[in-house]
Structures are given as structure tokens and as C-alpha cells.
Amino acid sequence: xxxxxxxxxxxxxxxxxxxxxxxxxxxxxxxxxxxxxxxxxxxxxxxxxxxxxxxxxxxxxxxxxxxxxxxxxxxxxxxxxxxxxxxxxxxxxxxxxxxxxxxxxxxxxxxxxxxxxxxxxxxxxxxxxxxxxxxxxxxxxxxxxxxxxxxxxxxxxxxxxxxxxxxxxxxxxxxxxxxxxxxxxxxxxxxxxxxxxxxxxxxxxxxxxxxxxxxxxxxxxxxxxxxxxxxxxxxxxxxxxxxxxxxxxxxxxxxxxxxxxxxxxxxxxxxxxxxxxxxxxxxxxxxxxxxxxxxxxxxxxxxxxxxxxxxxxxxxxxxxxxxxxxxxxxxxxxxxxxxxxxxxxxxxxxxxxxxxxxxxxxxxxxxxxxxxxxxxxxxxxxxxxxxxxxxxxxxxxxxxxxxxxxxxxxxxxxxxxxxxxxxxxxxx
Amino acid sequence: xxxxxxxxxxxxxxxxxxxxxxxxxxxxxxxxxxxxxxxxxxxxxxxxxxxxxxxxxxxxxxxxxxxxxxxx
Numbered sequence: 001x002x003x004x005x006x007x008x009x010x011x012x013x014x015x016x017x018x019x020x021x022x023x024x025x026x027x028x029x030x031x032x033x034x035x036x037x038x039x040x041x042x043x044x045x046x047x048x049x050x051x052x053x054x055x056x057x058x059x060x061x062x063x064x065x066x067x068x069x070x071x072x073x074x075x076x077x078x079x080x081x082x083x084x085x086x087x088x089x090x091x092x093x094x095x096x097x098x099x100x101x102x103x104x105x106x107x108x109x110x111x112x113x114x115x116x117x118x119x120x121x122x123x124x125x126x127x128x129x130x131x132x133x134x135x136x137x138x139x140x141x142x143x144x145x146x147x148x149x150x151x152x153x154x155x156x157x158x159x160x161x162x163x164x165x166x167x168x169x170x171x172x173x174x175x176x177x178x179x180x181x182x183x184x185x186x187x188x189x190x191x192x193x194x195x196x197x198x199x200x201x202x203x204x205x206x207x208x209x210x211x212x213x214x215x216x217x218x219x220x221x222x223x224x225x226x227x228x229x230x231x232x233x234x235x236x237x238x239x240x241x242x243x244x245x246x247x248x249x250x251x252x253x254x255x256x257x258x259x260x261x262x263x264x265x266x267x268x269x270x271x272x273x274x275x276x277x278x279x280x281x282x283x284x285x286x287x288x289x290x291x292x293x294x295x296x297x298x299x300x301x302x303x304x305x306x307x308x309x310x311x312x313x314x315x316x317x318x319x320x321x322x323x324x325x326x327x328x329x330x331x332x333x334x335x336x337x338x339x340x341x342x343x344x345x346x347x348x349x350x351x352x353x354x355x356x357x358x359x360x361x362x363x364x365x366x367x368x369x370x371x372x373x374x375x376x377x378x379x380x381x382x383x384x385x386x387x388x389x390x391x392x393x394x395x396x397x398x399x400x401x402x403x404x405x406x407x408x409x410x411x412x413x414x415x416x417x418x419x420x421x422x423x424x425x426x427x428x
Numbered sequence: 429x430x431x432x433x434x435x436x437x438x439x440x441x442x443x444x445x446x447x448x449x450x451x452x453x454x455x456x457x458x459x460x461x462x463x464x465x466x467x468x469x470x471x472x473x474x475x476x477x478x479x480x481x482x483x484x485x486x487x488x489x490x491x492x493x494x495x496x497x498x499x500x
Contacts, residue, residue: 092474093462094455319455378477386464411480418484422491 025238026154027221030307031070031214032242033161036249037304038118038275039111039365040208041297044250045278047201048257051192052264053176056185056251058202062209063247065406067240069377072384072403073215074235075393077222080383084219085315088379091386096379101319103372108213108312110365112347115308117358118301120351121276125283125294134348141306141344145337150224150326157306163299164245167252170292174259181255196420203417209246210410212372213311215380220314224325229393256293260285275300305344313340374411381407 036044047055073084080087085104089097119137120130144156184191190198218239227235257278275297283290310326316339317324323333330337350356381403384395395403464470 089455089459091462091464094459096474097455097459320451374480375477378473382464382470382473388465389463415480415484419487422487 021234021237025234025241026158027218027225027227028070028074028235028238028240029242029245030154030157030161030303031218031221032066032239032246033164033249034157034217034303034307035066035209035211035214035246036164036253036300037111037208037308038115038297038301039304040250041253041300042118042275043201043204043208044253045257045275045293047205048254048259049261049278050201051198052258052262053181053185053254054189054191055201055205056181056254057188058205059247059250059254060186062205063243065206065410066209066246067243068399068402068406069210069380070214070218070239070243071236072380072395073219074222074227074239075232075390076380076383077219078227078229078232078235079390079393081223082219083223083314083318084216084376084380086318087219087383089319091383091389092379096375097319100372100375100379101315103368103375104212104216104315105312107365107368107372108308109343109347110361110368111211111213112305112308112343113350113358113361114365115301115305116348116351117361118275119298119305122279122294122298122301125276125279125290131352134352137302137305138344138348140302141309142341144306145310145326145340146330148327148329153326154221154225157303160299160303160306161245164249164296164303166292166296166299167249167256170289170296171252171255171259173286173289173292174256176255176259185251185254199416200420203413203420206410206413207369207417210373210377212369212376213308215376216315217307217311220311220318224314224327232393253293253296256282256289260289305347309340309344309347312343313337369414373414374407377407377410 044059076087077083082090085097085101088100116134116137120133123133124130144153147153192198222235260282261278275293279290279293279297281290282293313336314324316322317333317336320335322335324336325333328336350361351358381395381400384390384403385400387394
């Protein structure tokens with residue numbers, strides 16, 4: 001009897017915790033899954049095609065890095081009830097505020113263009129013309145935000161997040177060798193030696209794991225959801241779950257392209273430059289796997305697009321003092337929705353321009369991201385160390401040691417990455 | 429007729445610019461004084477950030493000069 005009572009008590013506690021989590025779940029898991037956007041999937045596809053399973057260990061290491069950065073935004077949002085853009089203006093003054101807002105706007109818009117590039121490339125594999133893809137995406141995104149509730153938007157976004165799991169069945173279809181994954185993927189090493197090419201791939205993977213829009217998005221989402229200090233624990237758990245999810249998906253993408261497209265005889269010279277190219281090549285090898293990869297790429301671009309466009313609109317609303325919640329109707333927050341659609345439609349139209357400099361845009365995204373990322377991270381840590389602002393939720397010594405190490409490493413590597421994008425011959 | 433329309437448009441454009449400028453002035457005034465305590469650590473962090481951004485702008489400028497020279 002005692003055993004049954006104890007079991008029942010534990011079950012009740014678990015059920016209560018699960019119910020609470022389902023209420024709080026959202027910002028962490030969405031931001032982390034959307035982190036695997038079109039650019040992210042491209043990076044993982046290329047990593048697998050060039051190095052097989054050889055860099056899986058590196059992605060496993062990146063999971064905790066993403067978690068430590070993003071959990072800070074949960075605490076900051078829940079305690080200050082302010083988005084990141086407003087928090088920077090308030091804490092550091094208008095100079096740094098305008099710098100962050102302008103940089104974020106330009107970067108988000110360019111990143112949104114790359115999401116549309118990914119989505120149109122993925123749908124082109126199924127013969128869908130670009131204009132149709134852009135139109136349908138814009139309509140679906142409009143329906144998602146105009147229904148007037150943050151909660152509904154969030155649950156729809158989580159539904160699209162689950163589509164990201166399409167890489168798991170795709171990986172099972174290609175029958176990767178478990179022994180090979182363990183022996184090549186889990187032991188830290190640099191396939192082909194530590195050269196310029198591998199540094200470029202490592203840095204691209206870091207760049208896709210931590211992006212400036214993620215910091216702005218999650219903090220604003222935490223505020224829009226109305227999370228409070230008591231929700232921080234669940235918010236952190238949500239972020240942790242998202243970090244695990246994002247790494248698992250990234251590993252499965254690598255398993256697919258690493259099994260089918262990596263040729264050990266020519267090693268890192270596999271000629272795959274994007275996820276769309278990988279999906280196209282896989283169509284010739286296994287139609288189902290190619291289809292899964294293309295669906296995954298479209299979904300990745302879509303998730304990136306819904307989060308990035310919102311991150312910008314939230315930031316504008318915070319700074320300009322407009323009503324800026326998804327709980328507001330269009331009449332209550334006209335400027336919030338106008339900015340959202342302006343960003344979305346202009347980015348979609350760029351992809352439709354014949355001979356638009358899409359490669360140059362992708363290059364700019366990588367370079368501009370590096371100007372905002374260090375600033376966003378430095379501001380984040382300084383804010384998290386402010387006792388007046390954060391009270392008992394400020395960073396502990398251990399959290400500071402971890403976050404400072406991450407920031408220094410990211411600044412060093414992302415700067416090197418930016419320079420290697422600008423001067424490709426320098427690291428060869 | 430055309431002149432009236434141009435005048436009206438000019439007025440509207442100036443009005444919009446004036447109202448936007450006043451919003452920005454207001455925001456600048458609101459956030460003129462940083463709320464965070466400017467300790468030595470914060471000052472050093474912000475100085476390093478400025479230097480880093482200047483370095484990046486110089487690198488970008490250098491790249492564009494190279495691109496312009498290659499194009500010419």
C-alpha cells in the first residue's frame with residue numbers, strides 16, 4: 001500500500017511538472033529549432049558531405065554553448081520584463097541602442113532573404129516556382145500572426161518545429177554504420193588535419209549555432225509570453241530541451257549527407273556547396289531521402305523566417321514605444337504588423353528579382369552577423385551581472401566563467417570566420 | 429493642379445520627416461543617461477567593443493577598396 005501511495009505521489013508530481021512545462025514550453029524550443037534554419041541545414045549538409053561523421057563530436061560540444069547563451073535571455077526577460085533592444089537602450093544609452101537596433105534590422109532582413117533562398121531552392125526540387133513559394137509562405141505567415149494570440153502562434157510554430165524531425169527517418173533510411181559513427185564521430189579529431197578549410201567549416205557551424213537574432217528573439221518571446229521569475233526554472237529546461245533537439249537534428253543531417261555523399265577516397269573534396277545541392281544529389285541516389293532533405297530544408301527556412309521577422313518587429317516596437325505583442329489585434333498594434341509585413345514582403349521580393357546578387361547577400365549576412373554578435377553577447381553578460389537589475393538572478397561566478405569563456409572564444413572564432421569570408425585565401 | 433499636388437506632397441513628406449525626427453529626439457532624450465552603473469569593468473568592456481568594431485569597419489573598408497581596385 002505504501003509503495004502504491006508513493007508511486008501515486010510521484011506520478012502526481014511528475015504530471016504536475018509536465019503540465020507546468022507544457023504551459024511554459026515555447027520560446028526555448030522554438031528559438032533552438034529555428035536555429036537550424038536554411039543556413040544551418042546548409043552548413044550541416046556540407047559538413048557531412050565533406051567530412052563524413054568526423055565532426056559530430058564538435059556539434060555535441062556546441063549544444064551546451066547554445067544553452068548557456070540562451071538561458072541568460074530567459075532570466076533577463078523574465079526579471080526585467082523587457083526585450084533585448086529596449087534593455088540595451090535603457091542600460092547603455094541611445095548610442096549603443098541605435099547601433100544594436102540598426103545592425104539587427106539589417107542583419108535580420110538579409111538573413112530573411114537567405115531563408116527565402118533556402119525555401120525557394122527546396123521547393124524548386126519539387127518543381128514549385130519561386131513566386132508561388134514566396135506567396136504561399138507570406139500567406140501562411142500572415143495567418144499565423146494575424147490570428148491575434150501569442151499562444152496560438154507559439155503552438156503553430158512548435159508544430160513546424162516537429163517537422164524538423166524529418167531528418168531522423170531519413171537517416172534511418174540510409175543505414176549509417178553505428179560502429180563508424182562511434183569511432184569517427186565521437187572522438188575529437190580533425191579529419192584531414194587542422195587546415196584552413198576545416199577551420200572555415202568549424203566556424204560556420206559555430207555561426208549557425210549562436211546568432212544575434214536568437215538573443216533578441218528569445219528575450220522578446222519570454223516577455224510577450226508573460227513569463228515571470230517563478231517560470232525561470234521551466235524556461236531554462238525548455239531551452240535545454242531545445243538545445244538537445246537542435247544538436248540531435250544537426251547530427252542526423254550529418255548522418256544523411258555523411259553516409260550518402262561523403263566519399264572517403266576523395267575525403268573533404270566532395271563537391272556539395274549547399275543543402276539544396278545535397279538534396280538534389282540525394283534525389284539521384286535515394287528519392288525518399290532526397291525528398292526528406294528538401295522538406296527539411298523548406299521547414300528550416302520557414303522556421304527561421306517566422307522567428308527572424310518577429311525578432312525585428314518586437315525590437316522596433318520596444319524602442320519606438322508601439323504596442324508590440326502578438327496578443328494585440330492589427331488595429332491595436334498597426335505599426336508592429338506593418339513593420340513585420342514590410343520586412344517579410346521586401347525580403348521575399350528580393351529572391352524573385354532575376355539575377356539578384358544572392359551570393360553577395362549570403363556573404364554580407366556572415367560578415368554583418370559578426371559585428372552584432374560580440375556586441376549582443378557583451379551586453380548580455382554586462383546586464384546579467386548588474387545586481388540592481390537582476391537581483392538574485394544575476395550570474396554566479398561559475399556562470400560568469402563559462403559565459404566569458406564562450407564569449408571570448410566566439411568573438412575570436414567569428415572574427416576569424418568573417419575575415420576568412422572576406423579574404424578566402426588568407427587561411428588556406 | 430500638378431503644382432498643388434506637389435506642394436501637398438512636399439508638405440506631407442516634411443510632416444512625416446518632422447514627426448519621425450521628433451520621435452527619435454524623444455527616444456534619445458529618454459535614454460540619454462545609461463542606467464547601468466559605469467564601473468571600471470563596464471567601461472573597459474565598452475571600450476574594447478568600440479575598438480573591435482572600428483577594427484571590423486577598417487577591415488571591411490580595406491576589402492571594398494580591394495574590390496574597387498580589382499573592378500577598375
